[in-house]
């Protein structure tokens with residue numbers, strides 16, 4: 813059984829509702845949004861697995877619009893290591909100057925694991941490794 817959430821306030825919804833009973837968000841309009849916009853919203857989903865999935869897809873699609881969102885997540889109050897890891901990994905796949913800014917910020921992250929992962933990604937990028945290949949090798 814699928815659970816539906818309002819993409820704005822994350823209230824659990826009845827599948828047939830057209831507007832969120834909690835915040836009034838227009839769910840039918842959301843359905844018609846471009847896929848990339850839905851993914852950018854899903855970066856803030858209440859369920860960590862959904863946030864991870866959204867980051868992964870945005871990275872694979874080289875979404876430059878995701879980079880400012882990724883920076884906010886790294887600088888914000890996200891605490892789930894696997895979400896932060898997915899965000900950094902996705903950022904590394906997007907060939908844009910902001911990628912270095914995000915990874916450099918992450919090397920100063922409160923979580924040592926996050927900081928270490930960012931340093932590893934920066935080292936891989938400076939060696940001109942293709943990040944996609946590196947992922948396959950490290951799992």
Ligand SMILES: [Zn+2]
Nearest residue numbers: 818821832835
């Ligand atoms: Zn809502």
